[in-house]
Amino acid sequence: PLNSSIDDNGHLRIGGLDAVALTKEFGTPLYVFDEDDIRERCREFKREFTGRYAATHIVFAGKACLTRAIAKIVASEGLGLDVVSGGELEIARSAGFPTDAIYFHGNNKSDAELEMALEYRVGRIVVDNSFELGRLETMAARRGVRADIMFRIKPGIDPHTHAKITTGNIDSKFGFGLDDASAAAAQAMKSKNLRLIGFHYHIGSQIFEIQPFLDAMKTTLEFMARMKRELGFITEELDTGGGYAIQYLSGVVPPTIGEYAEAIVNAFRDECRRLGLAMPKLSVEPGRATVARSAVALYSIGAIKDIPGIRRYACVDGGMADNIRPALYCSQYEPYLANRMSDFAGQTYTIAGRFCESGDILATDIKLPEVKRGDILVMPVCGAYCIPMSSNYNAFYRPAMVMIKDGKARLIRRRETVEDLTRTDLG
Ligand code: LLP
Numbered sequence: 303p304l305n306s307s308i309d310d311n312g313h314l315r316i317g318g319l320d321a322v323a324l325t326k327e328f329g330t331p332l333y334v335f336d337e338d339d340i341r342e343r344c345r346e347f348k349r350e351f352t353g354r355y356a357a358t359h360i361v362f363a364g365k366a367c368l369t370r371a372i373a374k375i376v377a378s379e380g381l382g383l384d385v386v387s388g389g390e391l392e393i394a395r396s397a398g399f400p401t402d403a404i405y406f407h408g409n410n411k412s413d414a415e416l417e418m419a420l421e422y423r424v425g426r427i428v429v430d431n432s433f434e435l436g437r438l439e440t441m442a443a444r445r446g447v448r449a450d451i452m453f454r455i456k457p458g459i460d461p462h463t464h465a466k467i468t469t470g471n472i473d474s475k476f477g478f479g480l481d482d483a484s485a486a487a488a489q490a491m492k493s494k495n496l497r498l499i500g501f502h503y504h505i506g507s508q509i510f511e512i513q514p515f516l517d518a519m520k521t522t523l524e525f526m527a528r529m530k531r532e533l534g535f536i537t538e539e540l541d542t543g544g545g546y547a548i549q550y551l552s553g554v555v556p557p558t559i560g561e562y563a564e565a566i567v568n569a570f571r572d573e574c575r576r577l578g579l580a581m582p583k584l585s586v587e588p589g590r591a592t593v594a595r596s597a598v599a600l601y602s603i604g605a606i607k608d609i610p611g612i613r614r615y616a617c618v619d620g621g622m623a624d625n626i627r628p629a630l631y632c633s634q635y636e637p638y639l640a641n642r643m644s645d646f647a648g649q650t651y652t653i654a655g656r657f658c659e660s661g662d663i664l665a666t667d668i669k670l671p672e673v674k675r676g677d678i679l680v681m682p683v684c685g686a687y688c689i690p691m692s693s694n695y696n697a698f699y700r701p702a703m704v705m706i707k708d709g710k711a712r713l714i715r716r717r718e719t720v721e722d723l724t725r726t727d728l729g
Pocket residue numbers: 363365366384407467504506507508543544545546587588589590591627631686687
């Protein structure tokens with residue numbers, strides 16, 4: 303992954319720095335990000351999409367991993383930002399992210415969040431349901447502003463990914479069904495304080511197949527043609543969400559960003575032509591594919607437990623509270639030993655975390671060299687949906703994050719301390 307190599311001591315190097323030395327300096331568990339790699343991914347998305355259709359806007363889905371440092375990098379690459387809460391909006395704003403490039407999502411936004419979105423004049427409020435539409439209308443009228451909105455719709459497509467990250471199905475909690483969206487569009491068109499810009503869908507995450515993206519596109523463009531026919535509504539922007547799969551495991555290779563872009567933009571162009579629609583602006587919202595492969599997690603190995611003939615555990619100093627993905631989605635990872643990258647991996651281990659759950663397993667039956675206490679385990683591909691989904695379960699401290707740039711490591715999130723744990727506990 304990322305800009306990595308192996309040095310003469312068999313140590314993993316990330317962005318030119320010795321991963322083992324980083325753990326000495328910053329402790330473990332440690333999440334190490336490579337700034338150049340994040341920038342390269344931002345540029346790859348821009349190049350591959352805008353090269354095929356200039357009016358494409360790349361929007362980073364902040365839920366994948368949002369800190370102020372990451373927000374600044376993404377902003378400086380000219381991407382927009384998808385936020386899903388007042389908290390994400392505040393982080394972005396405090397990093398100076400231009401609010402007119404922010405898309406505010408969420409299936410149950412609070413009044414305070416909607417007010418915040420209006421106050422900060424975010425670029426798009428992505429309305430999820432008719433309750434929200436009514437409330438937003440009232441709030442915008444009270445403020446005497448006109449807000450740009452989109453509707454999230456459910457195209458009813460199965461993306462063949464894990465059920466817990468499937469979102470565009472008809473019984474999904476997210477978005478309007480098509481008939482409801484049609485009624486809401488008629489309502490929004492009458493509004494003085496809301497301006498309906500277009501539609502959004504997001505069918506799921508870590509989607510390997512290209513066909514579901516095309517099916518969702520086709521269904522939505524047909525819906526847009528219907529809106530034009532029935533209401534005279536012309537869609538200005540179509541936001542196609544994220545969901546691009548990335549490689550976690552050797553041998554399980556998803557399409558490239560270019561391959562996704564080629565298929566999606568072609569389908570977009572062809573279907574618009576077939577339906578007699580002028581091509582609206584297109585937006586795509588990659589989260590995982592922007593940052594996941596730009597970081598690794600480093601852990602120290604502590605206890606090693608051999609259950610003869612059955613299983614050998616190597617226990618690390620983190621686990622499900624900083625990476626819930628194996629427990630929640632049965633996600634698989636291929637860890638290595640950062641201090642012994644060149645050693646022959648001839649033994650089978652299960653990597654256990656340190657949390658009080660039997661399900662706290664980061665990887666099952668993986669091959670490593672004979673593990674010793676003090677070895678550094680590296681979990682590749684940990685830049686997305688690890689730290690943002692982390693918790694203080696068992697009152698452990700959330701890990702630190704460092705960003706590597708120009709051969710230097712900078713702490714972008716310090717390790718939590720006991721003060722962080724007790725700050726909100728009023729006794
Ligand atoms: N846009 C919207 C509206 C979304 O809900 C999401 C992700 C994205 C974009 C970005 O999707 P991506 O490109 O990252 O697939 N925690 C799960 C993934 C949840 C994704 C939620 N929504 C995981 O760790 O696999």
